[in-house]
Amino acid sequence: xxxxxxxxxxxxxxxxxxxxxxxxxxxxxxxxxxxxxxxxxxxxxxxxxxxxxxxxxxxxxxxxxxxxxxxxxxxxxxxxxxxxxxxxxxxxxxxxxxxxxxxxxxxxxxxxxxxxxxxxxxxxxxxxxxxxxxxxxxxxxxxxxxxxxxxxxxxxxxxxxxxxxxxxxxxxxxxxxx
Amino acid sequence: xxxxxxxxxxxxxxxxxxxxxxxxxxxxxxxxxxxxxxxxxxxxxxxxxxxxxxxxxxxxxxxxxxxxxxxxxxxxxxxxxxxxxxxxxxxxxxxxxxxxxxxxxxxxxxxxxxxxxxxxxxxxxxxxxxxxxxxxxxxxxxxxxxxxxxxxxxxxxxxxxxxxxxxxxxxxxxxxxxxx
Ligand SMILES: [Zn+2]
Numbered sequence: 116x117x118x119x120x121x122x123x124x125x126x127x128x129x130x131x132x133x134x135x136x137x138x139x140x141x142x143x144x145x146x147x148x149x150x151x152x153x154x155x156x157x158x159x160x161x162x163x164x165x166x167x168x169x170x171x172x173x174x175x176x177x178x179x180x181x182x183x184x185x186x187x188x189x190x191x192x193x194x195x196x197x198x199x200x201x202x203x204x205x206x207x208x209x210x211x212x213x214x215x216x217x218x219x220x221x222x223x224x225x226x227x228x229x230x231x232x233x234x235x236x237x238x239x240x241x242x243x244x245x246x247x248x249x250x251x252x253x254x255x256x257x258x259x260x261x262x263x264x265x266x267x268x269x270x271x272x273x274x275x276x277x278x279x280x281x282x283x284x285x286x287x288x289x290x291x292x293x
Numbered sequence: 294x295x296x297x298x299x300x301x302x303x304x305x306x307x308x309x310x311x312x313x314x315x316x317x318x319x320x321x322x323x324x325x326x327x328x329x330x331x332x333x334x335x336x337x338x339x340x341x342x343x344x345x346x347x348x349x350x351x352x353x354x355x356x357x358x359x360x361x362x363x364x365x366x367x368x369x370x371x372x373x374x375x376x377x378x379x380x381x382x383x384x385x386x387x388x389x390x391x392x393x394x395x396x397x398x399x400x401x402x403x404x405x406x407x408x409x410x411x412x413x414x415x416x417x418x419x420x421x422x423x424x425x426x427x428x429x430x431x432x433x434x435x436x437x438x439x440x441x442x443x444x445x446x447x448x449x450x451x452x453x454x455x456x457x458x459x460x461x462x463x464x465x466x467x468x469x470x471x472x473x
Contacts, residue, residue: 133355133356134356136355136356137352137353137355137356138352138356140351140352140355141350141352144347144350144351144352145344145346145347148347148351149344152345158348162347162348162349165347165351166351166354169351169355173355228343231338232341232342232343235338235339235341235342236342250339253306254336254339254340259308260308275299275302275303278302279298279299279302282302282332282335283298285338285339286332286335289335289338290331290334290335
């Protein structure tokens with residue numbers, strides 16, 4: 116027996132089968148959580164917003180075309196939620212203290228990889244929310260410029276300038292000579 | 294003239310219409326090739342970011358857990374079952390007594406009952422008007438000296454028992470349905 120397709124789970128969830136939606140969440144929760152974690156750089160908030168994204172998606176499931184892919188859609192829902200969350204916060208909030216620091220020290224190469232990931236995450240977290248979201252959509256969700264513009268209701272020129280400036284800032288943070 | 298940042302970015306994003314022109318310049322210009330290489334390493338850095346494990350199971354918050362289903366506690370189910378069994382036994386045991394009692398009770402015809410009720414109502418109204426006419430006189434309901442037709446104690450028990458049995462059985466049935 117093969118596992119049911121997302122499409123079948125969506126149709127069943129729309130008929131009120133809670134288990135079907137639970138299965139759908141189980142399939143996509145790690146991806147959605149990682150979207151939120153890249154955007155927020157805080158595990159606790161990322162979990163909260165990932166859950167919120169699934170709640171929103173469930174509310175809107177009756178308008179979702181089941182022939183489309185659920186994964187990209189739910190990740191975009193989560194991205195938008197995170198953007199709203201970030202923009203609702205005071206820009207001067209003492210976020211940096213709350214942010215996750217990788218305190219676990221594994222030996223050798225793994226520690227180096229972790230350290231590098233942590234640098235990348237920290238660099239992403241240092242970007243203004245509007246820049247962060249275009250990087251997320253372009254680099255991690257593979258959206259085109261046009262798709263990003265549509266998703267964020269921004270002019271194409273803004274998408275480009277946000278993305279290019281974001282990359283410049285990231286490069287400065289990550290490739291600065293030690 | 295060197296390539297702008299914008300053109301380099303668009304080239305790497307596969308969003309340029311002038312791919313050949315950009316590549317021609319990159320072949321001939323070390324400076325722009327180096328800028329491209331820097332940008333590529335940033336892309337590689339972003340790509341290298343591993344997914345982290347989710348420590349909580351969000352899906353569990355959406356699937357109904359058995360404990361969350363409206364399920365009466367075991368003791369309640371047991372009590373209801375015992376109650377129903379006791380009620381049924383009582384009914385079976387009481388059945389012969391009931392039949393005897395029922396035969397003993399004088400069941401007046403519906404017309405007689407109506408007549409009696411009417412008489413009593415008239416008397417009650419008379420008493421009320423008497424009270425209104427002479428409020429000082431001690432008021433007494435005239436019902437006491439009039440025997441109720443079927444108000445024997447035993448006759449009250451029968452409907453009471455039947456109602457209880459239906460109530461208990463009905464409760465059990467409702468609870469059973471909620472289990473699903
Ligand atoms: Zn050049």
